[in-house]
Amino acid sequence: MPYWIHAKVKDGGFSVVVETAKDALAKLAELAETDRIEVAATDLSGTVIELATLRAEADQA
DSSP states (O other): OOEEEEEEETTEEEEEEESSHHHHHHHHHHHHTTTOSEEEEEOTTOOBOOHHHHHHHHHHO
């Protein structure tokens, strides 16, 4: 299932689409190391996916 990773900062932001829960976790970890103010993962319809859910899905893969 694809995931949409969003990063927002005061003056803008960006998003990327990744294919797997493992990729989503890796991208969230990468962005957490930068100066991003807010990061989130959603499905392609925009529903926010909690970190625990991503971890569980990554463990099942």
